[in-house]
Amino acid sequence: METDLVTFELKNNIAYVGLNRPRKMNALNFDMFKAIDHVIQKIAKNRNITAVILFGAEANFSSGLDVKSLSKQPSKAVSLLFKWLPGNANLAQRVSIGWQRLPVPVIAVIQGCCFGGGMQIALGADMRIAQPTAKLSIMEAKWGLVPDMAGLASLRQVMAKDKALQLTYTADILSANEAQALGLVTEVVDDAMARAESLVKQFQQTSPDAIAAIKHSINKSWNGSIRALLSRESISQIRLLIGKNRLIAAIRQTKNPDKSYRPRQSWW
Structure with missing residues (x-):
């Protein structure tokens, strides 16, 4: 519409x-x-x-x-x-x-x-x-x-x-x-x-996947239990570490920190 x-x-x-x-x-x-x-x-x-x-x-x-x-x-x-x-x-x-x-x-x-x-x-x-x-x-x-x-x-x-x-x-x-x-x-x-x-x-200078994970974790865990918060943090971090953007942060910090990140991955 x-x-x-x-x-x-x-x-x-x-x-x-x-x-x-x-x-x-x-x-x-x-x-x-x-x-x-x-x-x-x-x-x-x-x-x-x-x-x-x-x-x-x-x-x-x-x-x-x-x-x-x-x-x-x-x-x-x-x-x-x-x-x-x-x-x-x-x-x-x-x-x-x-x-x-x-x-x-x-x-x-x-x-x-x-x-x-x-x-x-x-x-x-x-x-x-x-x-x-x-x-x-x-x-x-x-x-x-x-x-x-x-x-x-x-x-x-x-x-x-x-x-x-x-x-x-x-x-x-x-x-x-x-x-x-x-x-x-x-x-x-x-x-x-x-x-x-x-x-x-x-x-836009930070990882869109990291932002998506942070937003999801904070919104879900803000009033939730500590156990749920710890679980979401761990799952999000693992997905970020094994995802396609896992090396981008390190590369940009050393080579081109002002370059914007590419679009977020589909699993967020």
Whole structure:
């Protein structure tokens, strides 16, 4: 599904993904959910992509769920929430947790408003770089809803439980600096896009297989048992050592450390 509601551009092996409904402050309707899910699947299949930068069009990330639009289309609201098994991710959840499941770094660039469903999508990114003027809120309670787009999977990793409860109970709107102090935002800088691109260039100087293994291990083990963590670390290291890229790091350190790595291997 190609749609102008979510733009996709590939430059220097970086996927630029834009939420593109600016007249609605990039509010999320059903077609946008479908388009985001499609883009995530598209990125997952392209082994040449080394990083993703996720942003919103025209100075806003996203104002959240377009409640009015979905209330007029009850069948689509059902489709958004439907799942065969309770533990599976439905469409609404895949647009957040899907970014975590990609084997490449994902950075959300946050400008303007980042509310509700928009915040849940941003929480799915590995890092969130915000402009100083950005405003952020976990706003679902204001509309009589529970945060149900899988953003809590990330929220529990970046802030204390009592603070998460406070934010979700009150639906408070935070400044970028307040959000950073709580862990919702990784950095606050004047030019968030330039900072994201600078970070990606750094990532591209390291092994894509190592990054994929690190991301997988951290996401799976962050709240898991020590035994599971030790097992994943060992398995990942063995796969890296016997893989095709096993000598690249040593060669690049001695001969050409500034050269970018080739695409990741298929088993990540």
